[in-house]
Amino acid sequence: MKLHSNPWLRTAYARLWLRAKSIYGEPLWVAVNIGFPFFTSFSLTMVYRAYGLNSFTGFAILGGVMISFWGNVLWSMASQFNWDKQVGLFEIYITSPAPISAILVGMSLGGILGTAPSAAMVAILGWVIFHPPINAVWPAVISVFALTLASLYAMGMALSSLYLAYGREADSVNEALHEPVSLISGVYFPSTGGFSPFPLAVQAGASLIPLTLGMDALRRTLFFGQGFGELYLDLELFSLAIMGVVLLFASSKALKYLENKGRRTGTISVRQR
Amino acid sequence: MSLRAMVASIRVGWYREFNWTNPLTGFSLRTVGPLASVIAASTVYYVGSTNNVPPSFEPSRLAYILIGAALYAHVAAYSWVPTLAIAEGKWTYVFPQVYISPHSSLPYLTGRTLASFVTSTMTVLVSLVLSFYVLSSVFHTNIPFMVNPLSVSLLFLAMLVNIFAALGLGLLLSAYALFATKFEWALPTYVAGLLMVFSEALFPVSALGWPLSAIANVLPFTEFMRASRQAMIQGGTVYSYFSYLGLALLGGIVVLVMGFLAFRYAENRARRLGVIDKKTA
Numbered sequence: 006m007k008l009h010s011n012p013w014l015r016t017a018y019a020r021l022w023l024r025a026k027s028i029y030g031e032p033l034w035v036a037v038n039i040g041f042p043f044f045t046s047f048s049l050t051m052v053y054r055a056y057g058l059n060s061f062t063g064f065a066i067l068g069g070v071m072i073s074f075w076g077n078v079l080w081s082m083a084s085q086f087n088w089d090k091q092v093g094l095f096e097i098y099i100t101s102p103a104p105i106s107a108i109l110v111g112m113s114l115g116g117i118l119g120t121a122p123s124a125a126m127v128a129i130l131g132w133v134i135f136h137p138p139i140n141a142v143w144p145a146v147i148s149v150f151a152l153t154l155a156s157l158y159a160m161g162m163a164l165s166s167l168y169l170a171y172g173r174e175a176d177s178v179n180e181a182l183h184e185p186v187s188l189i190s191g192v193y194f195p196s197t198g199g200f201s202p203f204p205l206a207v208q209a210g211a212s213l214i215p216l217t218l219g220m221d222a223l224r225r226t227l228f229f230g231q232g233f234g235e236l237y238l239d240l241e242l243f244s245l246a247i248m249g250v251v252l253l254f255a256s257s258k259a260l261k262y263l264e265n266k267g268r269r270t271g272t273i274s275v276r277q278r
Numbered sequence: 279m280s281l282r283a284m285v286a287s288i289r290v291g292w293y294r295e296f297n298w299t300n301p302l303t304g305f306s307l308r309t310v311g312p313l314a315s316v317i318a319a320s321t322v323y324y325v326g327s328t329n330n331v332p333p334s335f336e337p338s339r340l341a342y343i344l345i346g347a348a349l350y351a352h353v354a355a356y357s358w359v360p361t362l363a364i365a366e367g368k369w370t371y372v373f374p375q376v377y378i379s380p381h382s383s384l385p386y387l388t389g390r391t392l393a394s395f396v397t398s399t400m401t402v403l404v405s406l407v408l409s410f411y412v413l414s415s416v417f418h419t420n421i422p423f424m425v426n427p428l429s430v431s432l433l434f435l436a437m438l439v440n441i442f443a444a445l446g447l448g449l450l451l452s453a454y455a456l457f458a459t460k461f462e463w464a465l466p467t468y469v470a471g472l473l474m475v476f477s478e479a480l481f482p483v484s485a486l487g488w489p490l491s492a493i494a495n496v497l498p499f500t501e502f503m504r505a506s507r508q509a510m511i512q513g514g515t516v517y518s519y520f521s522y523l524g525l526a527l528l529g530g531i532v533v534l535v536m537g538f539l540a541f542r543y544a545e546n547r548a549r550r551l552g553v554i555d556k557k558t559a
Contacts, residue, residue: 044471
């Protein structure tokens with residue numbers, strides 16, 4: 006199938022290109038994006054190291070890598086349509102024949118491409134400075150990483166439709182969500198399983214967030230030498246795949262619902278509430 | 279500096295922070311983040327130390343991290359407000375309007391910082407209390423905090439003294455923000471990150487190695503953290519508290535003077551170059 010003959014692919018490619026270009030066209034973005042994840046990851050790695058817990062330093066570095074993507078999902082996926090609405094772009098999306106799902110997928114792929122350099126820098130700097138002990142099964146690491154990003158960005162798509170219904174609250178909700186989700190997802194420490202200090206109910210609730218399962222699976226494959234065929238890891242991979250599909254479906258339905266509601270009530274292009 | 283202008287700016291600051299919703303919702307949303315980050319930093323230590331071979335968990339270290347994480351979030355939350363007031367003010371045309379009214383920019387930035395200081399102080403106190411109870415019950419441990427009217431007053435005094443350094447840092451960043459047209463909002467995240475590393479928020483600065491540890495040792499923010507720990511953690515002494523507080527005050531005044539001079543110089547230069555209301559590169 007040729008790209009130019011398919012409007013869905015053309016739209017997704019156009020949105021991907023735009024997002025990637027906005028990052029790679031301004032190399033300073035990489036320096037800007039690396040600040041928060043690097044220093045947080047550095048500090049928490051130092052906490053592990055300063056108190057003689059060297060075998061855990063890799064957890065904090067991995068957390069720094071994944072927090073870059075989580076930040077991107079919140080700030081550049083979830084709230085993007087809301088911002089687009091404020092500047093008048095969303096009504097152009099709606100009135101054009103471009104499929105919204107293609108715009109979302111393009112935005113996600115562009116976001117992943119755009120965040121990759123800063124995430125890689127955190128990983129490289131962490132590796133060079135701290136030399137964390139690694140016992141990786143690389144095919145499993147790559148699969149888990151890809152599935153985690155897929156379901157994480159699918160969650161971003163679902164949130165983007167939710168945020169569309171909000172006005173100025175979106176930014177504050179984002180700020181309020183960032184740290185608590187990082188905490189219960191166990192970005193810097195295991196929040197589920199044997200190492201977790203949290204009660205079972207909290208662990209069960211946290212497991213409904215793709216980032217929690219992804220982080221746990223990444224730690225298993227990267228630091229504990231687990232590969233395909235390990236029951237718990239396979240379960241996590243399966244759950245991540247299911248979550249990705251469900252969230253993708255939910256985001257498409259929610260957007261369609263909000264679009265129809267916005268058309269009926271005439272609020273689709275109302276910018277500030 | 280006009281007191282009236284500063285009081286008006288404090289009110290503007292609160293309207294800016296809470297006007298979009300009722301104050302309780304706004305305050306709750308602002309507390310959730312710091313609370314979560316305090317618990318996360320403490321949990322990192324707990325998970326590492328209890329799973330270490332042999333286990334090396336010490337409640338006093340947990341108290342050390344808890345205080346540091348909460349106070350770091352406090353400083354980071356309000357020291358970047360002057361930069362935000364300028365960056366956001368350029369986009370919303372507020373800052374050029376403030377600038378053209380006589381002698382207003384400095385009281386405006388100071389007032390916005392003080393408004394944020396009050397909000398952030400309440401936020402950090404709630405975070406400290408909640409995280410103390412959450413962590414004590416989840417980790418089944420006694421965190422060796424010293425909570426009495428004197429220790430809380432000493433903590434509050436240390437927070438007040440730290441305003442000098444935080445405002446000075448804010449003015450230094452603002453001097454840059456006057457000229458910047460892109461990424462100026464990212465600068466405070468770097469400074470906040472550097473503070474996390476260099477202010478002894480989560481680990482002793484001696485772990486950084488020379489010469490980084492020597493630099494971190496003389497920062498007023500580091501002395502502020504040390505004074506606050508002397509006030510709040512069992513085993514602290516009044517002599518050590520006042521020694522650290524004195525150093526924090528001295529360093530804070532130095533940073534404030536530097537920030538004031540840098541801002542004055544930048545303001546004059548920005549006026550001559552005509553960039554006070556410049557929004558794009």
